[in-house]
Amino acid sequence: MSDTQTLIENRPPSVAHLLLERVAATPEAEAYRYPVPAASGEGPDDWKALSWAQAAERVDAIAAGLIDLGLLPEDRVALASATRIEWILADLGIMCAGAATTTVYPQTNAEESAFILADSGSRVLIADNVEQLVKAREQRANLPDLKHVVLFDTKGVEPAADDPEGWVLSLADLEARGAAHLEKNPDAVKQRIDAIRSDHLATIIYTSGTTGRPKGVRLPHDNWSYMAKAIAAVGLLSSEDVQYLWLPLAHVFGKVLTSGQIELGHVTAVDGRVDKIIENLPVVQPTYMAAVPRIFEKVYNGVVAKARAGGNAKYKIFQWSAEVAREYARTSQDNFRRTGVASVPFGLGAKHKVADKLVYAKLREAFGGRLRAAVSGSVALAPEIGYFFAGAGIHILEGYGLTESSAASFVNPGEAYRTGTVGKPLPGTEVRIADDGEILLRSPGIMEGYHGLPEKTAEVLEADGWFHTGDIGELSPDGYLRITDRKKDLFKTSGGKYVAPTEVEGQFKGVCPYVSNILVLGADRNFCSALIALDEAAITGWAEENGLGGKSYAEVVAAPATVALIEGYVKQLNEGLQRWQTIKKFKLLPRDLDVEHGELTPSLKLKRPVVEREYKDLIEEMYAGAREA
Structure with a gap:
């Protein structure tokens, strides 16, 4: 058996076990960095560090706090927050309590959030801030299983007359309860970890659903333990690396990075504010992201x-x-x-x-x-x-x-x-x-x-x-x-030719430096067309130099000069395509596609059916009276 096979096949039952091993091996080594805004509210953030031992102390307190609230093994705890250090500590606390995390994107609307919490049977919601609390209060009648809401940030939270007693807690409250619980039963968390089996449920992640209601994907502890060992076995990363983690942790791509890091023991700098990426990179100086x-x-x-x-x-x-x-x-x-x-x-x-x-x-x-x-x-x-x-x-x-x-x-x-x-x-x-x-x-x-x-x-x-x-x-x-x-995106033109739209879309992004999103169409049609959304910053810069300065995004994309500019790139794209793949007509969209309007998933995947419904009139206009080109 190779060393790699041994590493993977001898994996422990859970990431909770891996965390115990990591803390025992390198308790004083730096585990996480996270930003704290300057006290004045101005100037650069102050970055703080947590060692593995310090992180484990907080994880134990959160886990014990959840046990004190009555959480049983495999009970679900929903986690609705942007990427921040508390998300990771809470997720590890949930796992170390033997419970299971249900991830929720913080931008999910109240109705869909309630569906995820109800469908998963989540008993506790751990959330970012008052905005998430408001959603839970709105939908409380639909959430009979939800017993507590724990908030990272309690700013702006006002008591509500109809809140059950103890329904809203701060993370500090939960950790204090956990510390008190551990004083009475110091082995409470260790006992829960010892009882975790590899087939016990660790996480439910709801697919972001490019069509229809999201489905809850059940991932047992063994999935994450395997991932941690497999990532280490690939050999791309070492304990000396510094990772910059900004991806949404509600998404499986962000979540898996936390497992690999525990196995390898490298530093992770955590900050989910996308608008801070450019500012943070020279500060964090990551070796990997x-x-x-x-x-x-x-x-x-x-x-x-x-x-x-x-x-x-x-x-x-x-x-x-x-x-x-x-x-x-x-x-x-x-x-x-x-x-x-x-x-x-x-x-x-x-x-x-x-x-x-x-x-x-x-x-x-x-x-x-x-x-x-x-x-x-x-x-x-x-x-x-x-x-x-x-x-x-x-x-x-x-x-x-x-x-x-x-x-x-x-x-x-x-x-x-x-x-x-x-x-x-x-x-x-x-x-x-x-x-x-x-x-x-x-x-x-x-x-x-x-x-x-x-x-x-x-x-x-x-x-x-x-x-x-x-x-x-x-x-x-x-x-x-x-x-x-x-498979579901492949389409056949009325001429019987198959087209892979994402391949054509990817080629256009390599050709045109102004595109943000593109949707290639043509199923059962006699030619391919495209809806194109432009990158606002890039096209605004071009507009300034071409007599369109001061105009809104919608005005810029409607201008004949802009249409002619993009037409040149479409022609360039078509030169490298088969005849049946070529884009015969296109329309520039009046605004970029985004998550807020439901056109992109939180991981920025295109929701094709949504975009096609929203811009049905533009699509019909391109095909009105069309003949085979």
Whole structure:
């Protein structure tokens, strides 16, 4: 048996056990960093640190507090909060109490939040602030199982006459109860951890639901324990790393990062404020971070806009440097694949050195100057953007997984990564491609099933453990996976040709530096069309230089000059497509798509049916009286 197999097969029953091991091994080592706003409310945040021993003390208090509230093993505790240090401590406290976390995005509306809490049978809600409390109060009649609401931040909370006694607590109150409970029964938490079995429920994560009601994915303790060991076995990270964690922890991608960190023992800097990412990177100086493609797209669009604003000469230098970066990345990756050495010809290497001084070094500094690798997941990253960053020395390792597979099933292997693929399976994960191209997975990370939905579970999970992902993909002879589309998103034109819309959409994002979101259409139609939303910051900068300064976003996208600009990029896209894939018509949307309007999931995936319903008139306008092109 290999060392990797031993590591994975000898895993403990839960992450709670892993936490005990980590605290025993490195009690004084730094575990977490988190920002505390300056007392004056102005100036930079003050970053505080928690050692593993300090973190464990708070986790024990939270776990004991929950036990004191009457929580039994596998009882559900909902967690509705933005990403912050308290989220992690609360989640670990829930697990160490033997209970199970139900994750809820803080931006979820009151009705859907109530559905998740009721469907999961959550008995306690641990939440960010008064906003979440208001939702719970609104829906209390629909939440008979909910006995307590615990708040991280009690600012603005007023007593309500109809609140049951003790219904609202602060996190400090819960920890104080826990401390008192531990004085009477010092082994209370350890006893709960000792009783956890690998098949006990640890987490229910509700799929963000691109269509219909979300389904609760039941993930037992063994899923997270396996993930922690498999992430360590890949060898990408070590105890010396510093991770910057801003992803939503209600999403499986953010959540799995907390398990891997406990196994490895590295530092994690936690701050979920997306508007603080650019400010935080030079302060945190991470060696590793995970993100969704939209973040890299926004950075890329911002770099392009800044170069264009610097005048024609600067923009030409940037364009040249960007092409050198892509050529350098493609060549070095191809050579590494063939020879095991990431070499490039002398001339290309010389050009790359010049471009590095002019452009790439500044870009790396913006990421904190120490970033070894960034993992991208959730949706596909446009290869042209991936090659640009790779050539600039910011190595984006695409990975792949689903909520139903505890997030991480594939990841690109360090130096041997291949842009445009999601890499190789994690140790312990099996993969096969079905006859229709669907990716099937089997591993210790696969869910137990959908909560209360045995029929839905049976649709995707075979008796022998193979899970149907719903994604279409291709495996290279040496095991690298390329995702081509979602099975349900593939469509056939009226001419009988299949189109993978996400592939076309990804190519457009690599061509057009002004796009934010694009939806390619054409099911049962005689040609493909697209709805395009532009990146507000990028297009506003262009507008200033082109006689449209001072106009609103809606006015800018409606201007003939803007339509002509995007038409040029659409033509450029079409040059690289098969005839039946080409975009014959497009419409620019009057505003960008967003989570608040329900067009994107909280992990920034496109909700296609929602967008198609909302912009039905624009779609019909493109196809009105259309003939085969």
